[in-house]
Amino acid sequence: MKILVTAKRVPNPEQKLKIAAGQIDLSAASWQVNTFDEYAVETALRLTEKGKGGERVGEVVVVSIGPKEVSQQLRGVLAMGADRALLVGAEDAALDADAVARILKAVVEREKPDLVVLGKQTVDGDSNQVGQVLAGLLGWPQATFLASIRAAADGKSATVTREVDAGVEEKRVRLPAVVTVDLRIIGKKAVRNDALAPEGAEWEETQRYASLKGIMAAKKKEIKELSLADLGVTAAPLMKVKAYEAPAGRKAGIKVASVEELVAKLHNEAKVI
């Protein structure tokens, strides 16, 4: 199976955001791969594996859109085990979900994968749109927010579970398809390709980290740089951020000494009991 997987560069979500004069200052940000995209990479790799640490069959191509520096994050994904990388040069300010999806559509038409796997959202923009828009543009079926995926032995479909408001939904999609993953996809038995892995195959309950061997191997792998012109697309965002502001801080709270005091305050002061 050939899988295209996305890896967006995002500022470390644990770092405090600097917001001033309507802008976010990212000059001192430390960058990393979007967490949900790391899960997507893990998903893609497992779908090409016979089992944990076993032989691989198929190809995982990782794509990112952004400035040249993103090659650093792509190198990390190659060290996890992806086979090759594509870096589409574009400025973040020129991108919204629509523009990203149009660029990815051009990449899909070029690479012709059997499956596209994306994180359900990026942890900076939090939009949760790109996978769905891409599927819509391609006219492909989609399965979003996956908690598990099982590719059929004949390679023609995948059966997934997705966490929805009412519980857990089961869905089957014909391939090629676009899927987006949520955090439970890294569960021990959440991903399996029936053409490769035996029933009961298990992986570590985490996204994998690059081994030394993986890091050495990644140095020889290709990161192909592409321009928007190479792909025949122009990026003109339909949604533009005009200004950022810090959310109103919560009024400093108090510590109470006892449960009695707590309940009294909730009743008399906050009036919520």
Next chain:
Amino acid sequence: MGAVVVFCEVTDDGNAVRSASLPALAAAAELAKHQGGPVVAVVIGGAGLAGGAGADVAKYAARVLCYEGAALAAPLAETWAPQLADAVKRAGASALIGTATSTGKDVLPRAAALLGAGMASDVIGVLGAKEFRRPAYAGNALESVEVSGDVLVASVRQTAFAPMAAGAAGAVETVAVAAADALGAEHLGVRGTKSARPDLSDAKVVVSGGRGMKEAANFKILEELTDLMGGALGASRAAADAGMVPNALQVGQTGKVVAPQLYVAVAISGAIQHLAGMKGSKVIVAINKDPEAPIFQVADYGLVATWEQAIPQMIAEVKKVKANG
């Protein structure tokens, strides 16, 4: 500008609009004031929908388009998104709005793709005809965004708009859909997590437990407190991951976003992903044995204590307050 189309979701029995969609109707009414056009509600589902949910949603909008047919009975983005795109064209709309539920998040961006429209997700405020406020960076930044183009799409955060009040007597138009191409996608069913408690997303009180609850059996006492206050039970990712509660109870960036009158966080440390799902609560109580836990930074009332000590006492105290009215 044109009409504002609102995607309204339907209860499982097909007879009523889901309460989750009422805030989207309210946001649409607000946007319609800026845009100058009417609000048109859309419901999608199996045959016979017009007499059930269609009639119900007519209490909230002057015009209702009811897309119905056997091919639309299963909730599939592949078949539903084209109906929303059709509704936008039929209504001559310049905006499509829905609530950012799991269905809304799945279907609306696909509809945006079919319309060639830009989209703002998880909107918490309407600033103008094409301008919205929305959170990003797990709620640590608020963006003012502008969506250009002939049509815009927006999903709204359920807790950010008061539910629309009934009062309209709308006309229901049935659009019979004979065939819809699912593109090879099949809905195989939903394993529900039914509960007698109110929905997490619209409960007035939410009591959540975290990793420190240690095991599933210990949630019983939180359930007792929850039921005493008529609330919904929630949990942190750690508690859900550990199998103490169903994943559907998870509050946070993955899981539900809640904004109740009272949020009680018990034995929850307060990771960024959890805070993103509950920071909008009116009053936050944190009970944690670790005085350095980050949850105390967002809490209005913090109590440093173990749940084993605090919760039985809290149940007793709340009972006393309730008894005294």
